[in-house]
Amino acid sequence: MTNSSSPDGVMLTERPSGRSATTGARARMSPRRRSEITWALIFVAPAVLGFVLLKAMPILFSLYISMTDWSAVGDAHWVGLDNFEKMLFADPLFWRSLQVTAYYTLVSVPVSMAFAFFLATLLNQRIPGLGIFRTIFYIPSIVPIIASTVIWLWMFNPDFGLFNSVLGAVGIPKLQYIFSEDQVVPSLVFMSIWGVGPMMIIFLAGLQEVPKELYEAADIDGSNAWHKLVHITLPMMTPTILFNLMISMVAAFQTFVQPFIMTNGGPNNGSLFFVFWIYRKAFQDSQMGYASALAWALFIVISVLSYLIFRTSNKWVFYRGGDD
Amino acid sequence: MTTFSRRKALALAGAVALASGLAAATPALAQDCEKVDLTFTFWGSVNEKNDIENAVKNWNTNNPCIQVKPMHIPATGTNYVQKLTTMIASNTAPDIGYLGENQAFQWATEGKILDLSPYMGETPDQQYIKSTIYKAGDTLMGTGLATGVMLIYYNKDVFDAAGVPYPPAKAEEAWTWQQFVDNAKLLTKDRSGKNATDPAFDPNAIDTFGVTLPSWWGGWYPYVMSNGGQFANEDGTALTLNSPEAVEALQGFQDLIYKDHVMPNPTQTSSLPTGDVLMQSRKVAMSMDGMWRVTDFAKLGINWGVGVLPKWKTAETVVLSVPKVIFSQTKHPKEAYEFYKYISDPAQVGLFKSGLWAPHEKAYFTDPDLLKTWVQAEDSAYPPEAMDAIVDYTLNHAPQQAPVYQLKNIGQIMSEAVEPNIQQIMNNKATAQDAMDKAVATAQPMMQGRW
Numbered sequence: 001m002t003n004s005s006s007p008d009g010v011m012l013t014e015r016p017s018g019r020s021a022t023t024g025a026r027a028r029m030s031p032r033r034r035s036e037i038t039w040a041l042i043f044v045a046p047a048v049l050g051f052v053l054l055k056a057m058p059i060l061f062s063l064y065i066s067m068t069d070w071s072a073v074g075d076a077h078w079v080g081l082d083n084f085e086k087m088l089f090a091d092p093l094f095w096r097s098l099q100v101t102a103y104y105t106l107v108s109v110p111v112s113m114a115f116a117f118f119l120a121t122l123l124n125q126r127i128p129g130l131g132i133f134r135t136i137f138y139i140p141s142i143v144p145i146i147a148s149t150v151i152w153l154w155m156f157n158p159d160f161g162l163f164n165s166v167l168g169a170v171g172i173p174k175l176q177y178i179f180s181e182d183q184v185v186p187s188l189v190f191m192s193i194w195g196v197g198p199m200m201i202i203f204l205a206g207l208q209e210v211p212k213e214l215y216e217a218a219d220i221d222g223s224n225a226w227h228k229l230v231h232i233t234l235p236m237m238t239p240t241i242l243f244n245l246m247i248s249m250v251a252a253f254q255t256f257v258q259p260f261i262m263t264n265g266g267p268n269n270g271s272l273f274f275v276f277w278i279y280r281k282a283f284q285d286s287q288m289g290y291a292s293a294l295a296w297a298l299f300i301v302i303s304v305l306s307y308l309i310f311r312t313s314n315k316w317v318f319y320r321g322g323d324d
Numbered sequence: 325m326t327t328f329s330r331r332k333a334l335a336l337a338g339a340v341a342l343a344s345g346l347a348a349a350t351p352a353l354a355q356d357c358e359k360v361d362l363t364f365t366f367w368g369s370v371n372e373k374n375d376i377e378n379a380v381k382n383w384n385t386n387n388p389c390i391q392v393k394p395m396h397i398p399a400t401g402t403n404y405v406q407k408l409t410t411m412i413a414s415n416t417a418p419d420i421g422y423l424g425e426n427q428a429f430q431w432a433t434e435g436k437i438l439d440l441s442p443y444m445g446e447t448p449d450q451q452y453i454k455s456t457i458y459k460a461g462d463t464l465m466g467t468g469l470a471t472g473v474m475l476i477y478y479n480k481d482v483f484d485a486a487g488v489p490y491p492p493a494k495a496e497e498a499w500t501w502q503q504f505v506d507n508a509k510l511l512t513k514d515r516s517g518k519n520a521t522d523p524a525f526d527p528n529a530i531d532t533f534g535v536t537l538p539s540w541w542g543g544w545y546p547y548v549m550s551n552g553g554q555f556a557n558e559d560g561t562a563l564t565l566n567s568p569e570a571v572e573a574l575q576g577f578q579d580l581i582y583k584d585h586v587m588p589n590p591t592q593t594s595s596l597p598t599g600d601v602l603m604q605s606r607k608v609a610m611s612m613d614g615m616w617r618v619t620d621f622a623k624l625g626i627n628w629g630v631g632v633l634p635k636w637k638t639a640e641t642v643v644l645s646v647p648k649v650i651f652s653q654t655k656h657p658k659e660a661y662e663f664y665k666y667i668s669d670p671a672q673v674g675l676f677k678s679g680l681w682a683p684h685e686k687a688y689f690t691d692p693d694l695l696k697t698w699v700q701a702e703d704s705a706y707p708p709e710a711m712d713a714i715v716d717y718t719l720n721h722a723p724q725q726a727p728v729y730q731l732k733n734i735g736q737i738m739s740e741a742v743e744p745n746i747q748q749i750m751n752n753k754a755t756a757q758d759a760m761d762k763a764v765a766t767a768q769p770m771m772q773g774r775w
Contacts, residue, residue: 073412074434090769093740159595179591181753267590267751268744283402283409285736286430 066292073286083293093272094294098301100185101274105252108189113244116196120203121233134204141197149261152191153178156262178263181270188258188271199244206240207233238317246306253302274298357389360656362663364392365408365421367399371619372675379673383666390659412436412651419654420664422469425458425728426735428647429775432460438650440466443661453718455643455725456684460775468645469668470681472615473718474542475641476634477599480627482532482609486511486519491610491631493709495639495721501547501576504634508534508586511609520585527585534586535610536599537577539750541738542644543612545726547573551636555727560774563767565742566760573636574749574756582752590750600624614644615714618679622705630713632721643722645684670697679705682718689719732772741767 029037066083070076087094123134140148155162156177164174177187214232223231259265259276275298282291366376373396380394395418397404405427411417412431423431431437441464448457448464456468476491483490488507492498499507509520512534518525520534537543545555553570556563564570580587588596596602599611600620612633621628633641648668650660670676670683676698688694699706699715706714728734745763748754754762 071430071434072409073431073436092766157595158591161595176591179594180751266744267747268753279402280739283406284426284739286405286409286427 062292062295065289066296068289069287070289070292071286072282072288076289079289083290084297086290087293087297093269093277094297096269097272097274097277100270100272101253101255104185104188104255104273105249107186108192108252109245109248111189112192112196113199113241113248115193116199116244117203117237117241119196119200120207121229123200123204124207137200138197140194145195145257146261148194149257152194153262156187178271179267181268184263184267184270188255188262191258192252199248202244203237203240206237210236235318236320239319242309242313242317246309249305249309250302253298359388360390360659362390362392362420362654362656362660363395363418364663364667365395365397365404365411365418367397367404367422371678372680375674375678376667379667382672383663387662390656390663392663412653415653417651417653419656419660420648420650420667423647423649425647428458428465428649429460429732429734432458432463432465432649436652437463437465438652438654438657438660439463440650440661451685451687453643453645453684453686453689453722455722455729456645458647458649458729465647465649466664467648467668467684469648469684470645470676471684471718472644472682473641473714473722474546474612474633474644475615475713475717476610476612476631477603477617477621478610478629478631479603479606479608480629482511482603482606486513486609488609490629491634493629493631493713495632495712495717498632498639499634501634501636504535505576505580505584505586508580508610509584511535512586525585530585530588532606533588533608535580535612536587536593536596536602536608537580537612539590539593539746541726541742541746542614542642544574544577544746546633546640546642547576547636549642549724550633550638550640552638556731556771556774560731561771563737563741563764563771566757566764569636571756571760574746574760576636578749578752578756581750589752590747603628615682615718616680618705618710618714619675622679629707629709631709632713632717639721640724641717641722642724642726643718644726670694677701677704682714686719689715730774732775733770737767737770741770 065076067078067080068076069079069083119137123130123137127133156179158164158174158176158179161177163177168174176183178184210233214236215228218228218232254275255273256275256279259271259273260279263271265272265276265280274294278291278294278298281287281294364380366372368376377394377396380392384391397407404422405424408417408421408423408427417436423437428437439462441462444464444466445451448467452467453471456471458465458468478491480490488510491507511532512520512525512530513532514526515529515531516526520527548555548565548570551569551573553567553573554564565574581589596607597605598620599608599613600617601624602608603611603621604624604626615630618630632639648664650657650664654660666672668684670688673681675681676683683689683694683698688698692700695715698704699710728738731737741763745754745759745766748759748762749756753759
């Protein structure tokens with residue numbers, strides 16, 4: 001998925017033809033070739049077995065239990081599509097948590113991508129102490145998420161937290177942040193900016209791939225920095241933007257730690273993120289069957305969105321040496 | 325291998341000798357019994373962990389045939405449940421363990437919890453405090469590990485300075501809600517020292533709050549009951565928290581924060597330390613909390629006391645407990661039950677004397693000799709008025725069980741219907757009437773009757 005959108009796409013498309021030549025030659029395979037294949041299979045086996053036993057089987061099992069009323073400790077009874085029916089028509093919290101999660105995704109993804117792009121552009125300049133700045137902006141991403149979440153919990157504190165102290169000093173009234181139903185998601189979006197380090201690094205790599213000669217040509221034609229950004233940098237960066245968009249969209253839909261550590265889904269379900277809710281259904285209410293159905297619903301939502309993004313990507317993503 | 329040297333042979337011989345020597349040195353378990361191994365899972369703070377582990381160690385020394393392995397699992401969030409769920413699903417359940425009410429009732433109906441009726445006799449309710457007996461349908465899951473009653477803790481120095489009488493320790497003398505509010509106002513001070521009855525009092529700059537009440541159900545449900553309200557109807561098909569009695573009590577709760585200005589709001593509370601520390605720093609005069617906090621207050625070195633809750637109509641409180649169960653996967657139910665009794669015995673576990681646990685057998689509340697094993701022990705952590713505010717209060721003024729003992733599907737009803745709407749009340753986003761109407765409506769499809 002990620003490879004096909006990378007600038008290396010051309011390289012990858014050449015490989016299958018090489019492989020088909022081998023397949024044709026299988027009939028007259030030399031012993032040495034055969035031994036190579038045996039060894040290849042042996043070396044590949046751990047990865048394949050690991051995937052089948054630890055990933056594929058639990059995934060299929062969860063599909064099965066999503067159609068049962070299993071409580072994790074008792075017997076499972078087949079209920080067909082009842083769980084899905086209940087979710088769509090009889091459970092207001094399904095829509096509530098989907099709405100909370102979609103709202104967060106819709107705001108946090110563009111905001112953090114824009115900020116990461118902005119930082120990457122700054123850190124792509126030749127300035128003294130560049131390495132130090134790059135390190136500083138990346139450090140938050142290597143702080144364990146639990147630790148950084150607890151730090152933010154303190155900064156959001158309405159009475160003596162950092163933000164209200166700063167706002168209070170310039171005369172802005174106290175905000176409630178994560179303690180208010182309306183402000184909790186925007187506050188968490190604000191917090192998500194803190195973790196843009198990896199995205200920034202990917203943007204930075206993308207920026208350095210942009211051919212210098214394009215900028216030189218633009219300089220000769222007398223274009224200013226804005227023109228260069230809009231007409232050269234952004235188009236050349238679209239594959240990287242697509243990659244970051246996909247990754248951060250999926251990650252935002254799977255937000256869990258913030259509600260788990262900071263808000264417990266409150267106030268009044270204002271931060272009832274979908275994955276947190278799945279967890280609560282599975283381990284607090286012991287409704288493993290329903291929780292599995294919810295997990296599959298999330299899978300469908302993310303799949304549909306990914307599909308839509310990919311379908312539209314050929315309209316706005318520019319691959320160098322791609323389609324021509 | 326063929327080169328089995330003399331040196332190697334010597335080394336081997338030495339090892340054999342050493343091993344047999346070790347075997348001889350271990351204490352003789354040479355009793356006529358088959359050794360039985362049990363696993364016991366529990367949660368709790370470091371102090372509790374040490375205390376329980378000591379009790380288990382004593383047991384293991386005295387019962388060489390029944391060796392118990394204590395397994396401490398931190399109860400942060402749903403961590404304990406998650407671990408237990410996994411253990412049961414993989415057929416490696418512990419033999420004995422603490423278990424949250426929500427899971428206990430559900431797992432009992434799934435047949436995962438041993439029915440203790442054959443062990444506990446026909447009339448456990450005569451022997452034990454009512455709220456510590458757990459029954460799901462026909463399954464007697466057993467008792468809680470201990471009991472704890474909801475109380476008022478107070479700082480005597482703050483009361484003396486404000487000239488307010490201490491909260492009564494006898495249920496018969498309990499303050500009315502109005503007296504409680506009036507006294508709380510006299511105790512609440514802003515930064516310039518004015519109390520909440522002063523017209524110039526500044527509610528935005530409060531230095532000492534009159535009271536804090538917990539926002540979980542233990543903090544508000546006693547007042548609903550005291551006013552004659554109920555959580556749900558007789559057959560458990562509908563919540564009744566929007567009845568006039570329940571709404572009046574919950575509105576009183578909201579008014580403490582936003583009208584009377586004697587209690588911090590939830591946002592303020594979240595940034596404040598726990599009740600005992602608040603009281604030590606004189607930021608609060610009274611704090612409603614469970615009896616289990618005696619152990620914390622006793623360590624503060626302040627002049628503190630305990631009293632009964634204020635009343636609306638009847639002086640009533642709620643007794644809490646935590647189910648302690650034997651899992652039906654155990655291979656040794658008899659031995660497990662022996663240990664089951666032992667671990668809630670005040671003579672064996674120091675947590676009773678130190679004020680974390682109150683016993684769950686009625687005799688411990690009436691028999692002078694048994695009272696000496698906990699509240700009246702020489703090294704007991706309890707203040708003198710505990711005989712009224714804890715012993716008499718638990719035994720005679722907690723006539724009703726909390727909803728969690730009676731209503732099916734209580735976990736979901738609480739977390740999806742009740743708690744979000746209680747938060748609306750506490751955050752002043754809705755009146756008690758509106759919020760509870762909404763809670764009742766939301767809970768309707770979740771209602772599954774009573775046990």
